[in-house]
Amino acid sequence: MKIKFPLVKKDLLTHVSIACISALLLFITAFVQFFGFQRFFIAGFGSSDLSSLFSLVPYVYSLIIPLLVLICSDSSVEDFFPFSSFKIIASKLASIFILVVFITIPFFVIPACVNIFGKVESAQVITGFLGLALYAFTAISFCLLLNEIFSVKPLFLSVSIVFLLVINSLGIVPYYANCNNFFTSLFNFVCFTYHFDSFKKGIVDTRDLFFYLISASVFILLACYADEKKRGRIFSKGRLKNYCSLLVLITIFAFLDSSRLYTRLDFTKDKQFSVSKYTKKTLSSVSDPVLITYYRSKELVSRYPQVNDVYDYLKICAKENKKISLKLADANKDENQKILELLNVMPQQIQNVNNNKTEFVKVYSAIVIEYKGRKEVLPFVLSTASLEFELNMRFDSLINNKRLSVYILAGNEYVSDDYNYLELLLKNSNIEVYPLAKQSLPYIEDQLENSIPLILFGTSKLSPDEARVIENFILRGGKAFIATSQYKVNIDSDWSITKNADDNFIPVLEKWGVKFEDKIANDLSNVRTSFISSSVHPDAINETNQYENINYPQWISLLPQKNIPDGITMFWASPIKAGAGVEPLFSTSNMSWTVKESKIAPDTGLFITNPFYVEKSAIEDPLFTKEQSVLGVRLKNALTGIYNFGTNENPEVIVLSDQYFALNLLLELSGGETGDFRNLDFIISSVLDLAGQTELKKMKGGGVRNSSLYKITDPLEYLKAVRKVIIWGFFVPVFFIIAAAVVLNIIRKKQNEKI
Known part of the structure; x- marks a missing residue:
């Protein structure tokens, strides 16, 4: 296929060698971390869950993407291009994004190797790579903006790497610092990797999708504005004010709308994060008001982000019937703790590190369901594992007067x-x-x-x-x-x-x-x-x-x-x-x-x-x-x-x-x-x-999948499979990446000679 965009073609042909080196870096780092540091091949440690693997990649991208932006940018030449700022920046965005996709291709070998030992969730692989693409698109846009702001290349490289690493790490700040709800929400919202969490589970959440797309759009527009300013273009104050106001309003309303009206598409095989037909039937039969109150301590949000999935799942249940209302209550308030005490809900202790001191904090994560003056309680919930089963056992008791x-x-x-x-x-x-x-x-x-x-x-x-x-x-x-x-x-x-x-x-x-x-x-x-x-x-x-x-x-x-x-x-x-x-x-x-x-x-x-x-x-x-x-x-x-x-x-x-x-x-x-x-x-x-109760039995294991390495039980066969993974899953891909780098470099030199 012939590339019709000259700037994109120029960048791809010029920087293909550095892309191969980056691919090698990403692949070796991911392979060694997943199979080596996580002791994948040691009995009891290995898992077919790829969440930790996907979590690593954005941090490696934080080193690779700024480098690619740096080498694809040459302001001394770009000033003479007969193109607008938008076309130049859009071309750089496209070329770098294509290079990042190329870098990530060898990464597919790792899930294939894992599937030899245990069942890999295909939805997790697909949505995980979709999330990586969206993250890369946003990170590239952000680095292009920084490139326009910092004209000194060494300064840009160091600042962009530090900024990306800091932004990616903001989501874990509440783990180690005693943040209030406002700062916890702010850090999570700004953190690029926080919005990647649902993708690596096999879910596409429109809130995260909007975040990446809108953020990237804002960064690109700001980069174009900065480039125009560098070129000497003068904006009138009125026009500049209108431009900035419109940009801010679009951003605010877009994010507000996506936070109120959103959809979570569950692509996992067992629909771990969806409501089953059994639950839909039960909830649709509700004729009187049902109140679901989720009492949650704020410390859990920062320590165990999975509780957000619990609240999201309760929202999905509440949407099934207009008679069902959902309330999120702060369990740290005295009046709510008194209510929980009356319901015989006891707090749990979690370890909390604050100012270099380790202390144990009492927390709540209880669900109370009220119907016709009666109450059922789920005393402590940390994740969606078996959550639908536990809810249905209480729905059946309250709504259908059935109790096993x-x-x-x-x-x-x-x-x-x-x-x-x-x-x-x-x-x-x-x-x-x-x-x-x-x-x-x-x-x-x-x-x-x-x-x-x-x-x-x-x-x-x-x-x-x-x-x-x-x-x-x-x-x-x-x-x-x-x-x-x-x-x-x-x-x-x-x-x-x-x-x-x-x-x-x-x-x-x-x-x-x-x-x-x-x-x-x-x-x-x-x-x-x-x-x-x-x-x-x-x-x-x-x-x-x-x-x-x-x-x-x-x-x-x-x-x-x-x-x-x-x-x-x-x-x-x-x-x-x-x-x-x-x-x-x-x-x-x-x-x-x-x-x-x-x-x-x-x-x-x-x-x-x-x-x-x-x-x-x-x-x-x-x-x-x-x-x-x-x-x-x-x-x-x-x-x-x-x-x-x-x-x-x-x-x-x-x-x-x-x-x-x-x-x-x-x-x-x-x-x-x-x-x-x-x-x-x-x-x-x-x-x-x-x-x-076959439907309830299925739910009993719902919200969590079997990620054990169960496929090979014979020790000798297991050792053979390990050798195959090391040879065919590691050394062979490394050889092909190096060979591809050599071949593409030869092709590039021949293209330059023709020119």
Whole structure:
């Protein structure tokens, strides 16, 4: 294609070499930062989320764009061009923008490499590059203005780089300085990278779009005015005043309009930032006024910008029905804090650094929904993750008078209070919890409602009559989530494992096609946690205890799979041999193995469980078998009982081979300082599934996507993929960029020789 603009053609042919060098700089910096500094290839650190990658580019642009503006500007020559100031500046803008696009092309290699290991959100890539283009367009316009103001080249280069870096960093100033609302809003508004945030998530927000386009237009007009002044053109005071007034008014009204009337287009695959059809239907049925009040502390806006997404999402919900009104309340005001106290909303503590001092600040981020004199509360929200689910659980309760309920029963040596982390999370999700006692089951059998799912932990202490009640509940259409095992672990002492004697419910499961094998599953993908080791020094009188971080293969960290998108943790789980009509839900990795029972030393248990002595990988031993294990199943075929007559043609039953799956103590031990509550989330999702609430189940994981590197689980294949990325994803593109620089430079020289 022939370039019809002579100034653009001149700049592209003259400066193509420096563009290749800039492309090399950008690519190497981005690749090393994303794959190297972020420890992408180290298990547990890598992520397919490209937000951090896109966040880096504007700062690299802050060095490249001023350099390109500098080399594309030659005032000693431009003064003799037979073109207007606007044409000259517009041509420089176009040529530099084309060069920046050219520089960014190799950048596409990085998302392609990431997609080998995990699913890359295509919308994030597309909108991310759109945001980069808009940012570059605005930054180039700004630098062209500075170029007209500062005629000394070294001064222009240093000033423009500093200005861009400062402007890009204004958005993080509220993180480290105690700014009031006015300055926080001002810094965010002026910051170029702040308006890039929505693009890197997969969203096109018209407010950010208008900001870039209007800012660039203003910078270009001012640059043209400055250039005309340098050329000696005289403007009358009246004309200059009208020109400036018009420019200011257009800018103000354009920004004000875009802040009031705006659209957020969500291009993500799962529509993470959009309202689903389920929510639209619920909100459209509102016949009386609904008031949604978002109580938010100002400190959160600067510390956690995601809360802006929460407010924006509430705006989207409010737009669905004229009966719904939304109010943003300052939680720092005393009267609002008193309201929250009456609603039993407790503040959370966040760390705040102010004047080189670290302090903890109490903050609120609560949503209160009022309808017909009743209230529902979301006590603390930091992001849109699962927000739609949490809102719908409260909308259904208020508007449709529907509230999901569950039964919880501990059928082993524990009681329901030992699983109360689950109970707290269920209640926090607005799910009614009915704890059951084993002994009361025969007396309340007729009162158990089939529509309420049963969560059962362990079955070893169930009497025949109690086992009969549970079997009858399922046969007459009850839904059940059963986490049980044929083994008992002495958790309170030496962790020895023995077999449960006379378990009255496992025979029921075996008849239904769920057979627990006489083995314990182990996996290289496991929990790494701190254990206390005791040692006696020869000169010491007493034992000395010290903590050691140990990988414990009997606590399996299951990798993300179709039915467990976030993964889960299982403790001393037995493999399940699934019979006919039993659907496997998830299994261990292909680097797992099983260990059979050992009858040699029954006094110490059937298995070696000491974290310091257990084998960390499969060994050559008759008791060890390298194999994958199914640890969770779902019953699909018709069920008949051994205690009761009757048949359930369409059962809704999920079985896991781990009775300690949600035990408070083990969740604390395996979760480290922050805790690991993926098991509890899985139970809630399973309960929603059993209750037929598939739409709500989808929302449970909404607002956040699976960014884990789940595609390659085999360690050897993983290493091969890493080598391919380093060779084909790094060295080959670097070679092609250098080769392109050489070839284009030769072409440029030949073009100059012809001239």
